[in-house]
Amino acid sequence: xxxxxxxxxxxxxxxPYGLYEPIEYTLAAGGKRVRPQLxxxxxxxxxxxxxxxxxxxxxxEVFHNFTLLHDDVMDKADVRRGRPTxxxxxxxxxxxxxxxxxxxxxYKLLSGVPADKxxxxxxxxxxxxxxxxxxxxxxxxxxxxxxxxxxxYLKMIRLKTSVLLANALxxxxxxxxxxxxxxxxxxxxxxxxxxAFQIQDDILDVWSDxxxxxxxxxxxxxxxxxTFVYLEAKxxxxxxxKRLEEWYSQVLEDNTEKxxxxxxIFEQLGVRDVCEQVxxxxxxxxxxxxxxxxxxxxxxxxxxxxxxxxxxxD
Amino acid sequence: xxxxxxxxxxxxxxxPYGLYEPIEYTLAAGGKRVRPQLxxxxxxxxxxxxxxxxxxxxxxEVFHNFTLLHDDVMDKADVRRGRPTxxxxxxxxxxxxxxxxxxxxxYKLLSGVPADKxxxxxxxxxxxxxxxxxxxxxxxxxxxxxxxxxxxYLKMIRLKTSVLLANALxxxxxxxxxxxxxxxxxxxxxxxxxxAFQIQDDILDVWSDxxxxxxxxxxxxxxxxxTFVYLEAKxxxxxxxKRLEEWYSQVLEDNTEKxxxxxxIFEQLGVRDVCEQVxxxxxxxxxxxxxxxxxxxxxxxxxxxxxxxxxxxD
Numbered sequence: 220x221x222x223x224x225x226x227x228x229x230x231x232x233x234x235p236y237g238l239y240e241p242i243e244y245t246l247a248a249g250g251k252r253v254r255p256q257l258x259x260x261x262x263x264x265x266x267x268x269x270x271x272x273x274x275x276x277x278x279x280e281v282f283h284n285f286t287l288l289h290d291d292v293m294d295k296a297d298v299r300r301g302r303p304t305x306x307x308x309x310x311x312x313x314x315x316x317x318x319x320x321x322x323x324x325x326y327k328l329l330s331g332v333p334a335d336k337x338x339x340x341x342x343x344x345x346x347x348x349x350x351x352x353x354x355x356x357x358x359x360x361x362x363x364x365x366x367x368x369x370x371x372y373l374k375m376i377r378l379k380t381s382v383l384l385a386n387a388l389x390x391x392x393x394x395x396x397x398x399x400x401x402x403x404x405x406x407x408x409x410x411x412x413x414x415a416f417q418i419q420d421d422i423l424d425v426w427s428d429x430x431x432x433x434x435x436x437x438x439x440x441x442x443x444x445x446t447f448v449y450l451e452a453k454x455x456x457x458x459x460x461k462r463l464e465e466w467y468s469q470v471l472e473d474n475t476e477k478x479x480x481x482x483x484i485f486e487q488l489g490v491r492d493v494c495e496q497v498x499x500x501x502x503x504x505x506x507x508x509x510x511x512x513x514x515x516x517x518x519x520x521x522x523x524x525x526x527x528x529x530x531x532x533d
Numbered sequence: 534x535x536x537x538x539x540x541x542x543x544x545x546x547x548x549p550y551g552l553y554e555p556i557e558y559t560l561a562a563g564g565k566r567v568r569p570q571l572x573x574x575x576x577x578x579x580x581x582x583x584x585x586x587x588x589x590x591x592x593x594e595v596f597h598n599f600t601l602l603h604d605d606v607m608d609k610a611d612v613r614r615g616r617p618t619x620x621x622x623x624x625x626x627x628x629x630x631x632x633x634x635x636x637x638x639x640y641k642l643l644s645g646v647p648a649d650k651x652x653x654x655x656x657x658x659x660x661x662x663x664x665x666x667x668x669x670x671x672x673x674x675x676x677x678x679x680x681x682x683x684x685x686y687l688k689m690i691r692l693k694t695s696v697l698l699a700n701a702l703x704x705x706x707x708x709x710x711x712x713x714x715x716x717x718x719x720x721x722x723x724x725x726x727x728x729a730f731q732i733q734d735d736i737l738d739v740w741s742d743x744x745x746x747x748x749x750x751x752x753x754x755x756x757x758x759x760t761f762v763y764l765e766a767k768x769x770x771x772x773x774x775k776r777l778e779e780w781y782s783q784v785l786e787d788n789t790e791k792x793x794x795x796x797x798i799f800e801q802l803g804v805r806d807v808c809e810q811v812x813x814x815x816x817x818x819x820x821x822x823x824x825x826x827x828x829x830x831x832x833x834x835x836x837x838x839x840x841x842x843x844x845x846x847d
Contacts, residue, residue: 237674349634
């Protein structure tokens with residue numbers, strides 16, 4: 220089953236166009252479709268039927284895009300996947316309302332899972348959606364919070380990024396009839412690849428090739444984002460940590476020098492290796508969880524996906 | 534069962550406080566709690582158990598307040614129920630994110646209805662929520678749309694206002710085990726009292742006593758809102774309709790003269806009687822539907838509620 224095709228086949232040609240066009244626009248922008256893929260593979264791992272998990276897989280992709288849409292409004296981000304964001308192409312009110320409708324559409328899709336599975340699927344989805352909003356709130360809180368610990372940061376990215384991957388896997392497995400232990404194992408696999416994914420993201424912001432990186436290198440540094448890399452560097456204390464804090468207290472028009480200096484401090488402190496080790500640790504932990512599950516084509520696909528996500532360069 | 538108490542008893546003392554405090558603030562502001570009341574009464578009408586419909590009743594109130602929260606952001610409204618709106622007291626991002634979480638909380642509450650009833654209750658809720666967003670979009674569209682017909686306006690307020698009342702009644706009846714015909718009758722009762730309610734709202738904007746009216750008289754006129762009263766007046770054509778259009782093409786700092794003149798035009802055209810007649814017609818239609826249903830204390834409560842809503846002065 221071609222999940223991307225299924226997403227693009229969703230019909231948004233409905234009135235009022237002002238509500239549905241931005242939804243079509245958002246979903247047509249592409250992306251890796253990781254979450255619906257995870258749900259489908261998790262179901263296949265336990266011999267589930269594709270058509271039974273498909274509604275949940277589509278719901279997760281629509282939900283994910285809803286979070287991006289509203290996050291972009293809150294972050295005042297102008298570009299997403301190489302195209303103007305909805306609040307730029309239309310306006311902020313459109314982004315709010317069409318986003319709301321996307322969340323409702325996610326629930327509509329979710330309702331298409333087998334009726335006997337619906338109560339539990341809905342409960343897991345609600346729990347996940349709540350955690351995503353909580354993660355977003357912590358992310359906002361951290362902007363104005365002077366001290367953020369590594370543990371607090373890990374909790375935030377677990378909520379903001381990992382639980383959606385974990386939920387996709389657990390839901391796919393549950394619908395396919397996997398037992399609770401297997402569901403929980405897949406959930407934890409999702410949590411770990413999610414953490415690795417986000418920390419890899421933080422690393423790429425500093426050390427990726429501007430030619431192949433999808434966005435501006437140093438974007439997190441420019442906006443003083445307390446990433447894993449930054450927190451690891453600050454943890455080391457001393458003169459460098461102080462200089463880092465100083466640079467992070469400034470909002471500049473031109474960030475060229477700031478990015479160069481901060482990158483140099485990171486390198487002097489040797490945090491790159493530490494961060495890469497953490498990504499590897501979470502990935503290895505995820506892989507070990509997979510070893511406890513049935514071994515078939517689906518398990519292999521999950522291994523490949525985890526590897527691809529965390530060795531990516533963009 | 535004291536529904537207001539049940540709403541105020543919902544526990545929002547959770548971290549991150551930045552996410553949940555605005556939800557508590559919004560729900561503590563009061564309001565008439567009409568929607569959950571309608572769900573409870575509809576259930577009682579058919580001998581349903583209060584505790585079985587309560588989760589849906591609470592979900593509807595939380596959902597309703599979610600729509601108000603996001604509408605206030607979109608309308609840049611500063612005050613709601615005599616208190617600063619969330620985006621004023623906190624900020625816009627908080628209003629967006631806490632609103633999103635309220636929508637998710639509505640679904641969480643809804644999931645508490647008896648499991649065998651959940652698929653249908655969820656389907657009806659999703660349909661209603663979609664229509665509310667569509668109604669809001671039409672309302673936005675009408676601002677920049679030169680000609681709006683009375684039929685278009687009625688469709689918009691049916692979506693934006695009526696379907697939520699109708700859904701509350703139908704859902705309450707469905708959970709209590711009412712047959713489809715009775716559910717449909719209550720749904721139509723809700724549609725009609727909703728239309729009457731909204732048109733009464735439009736009338737009150739022009740002709741209410743500033744001393745007892747909850748908000749500024751003439752607010753709709755100030756912001757050139759194409760209400761039922763305005764559309765009825767414009768329908769009459771001629772010199773007055775042209776003057777009306779002229780006034781409605783202006784955005785003024787001081788609206789005192791505009792409100793006085795527009796009100797005078799409305800009165801010259803005699804639209805007040807027409808509008809009041811329409812409210813009475815919808816209310817009568819609603820009452821006739823009630824006559825087809827079982828007659829008990831609940832039916833009487835619905836009659837009283839319908840009368841109170843549409844003879845209200847604030």
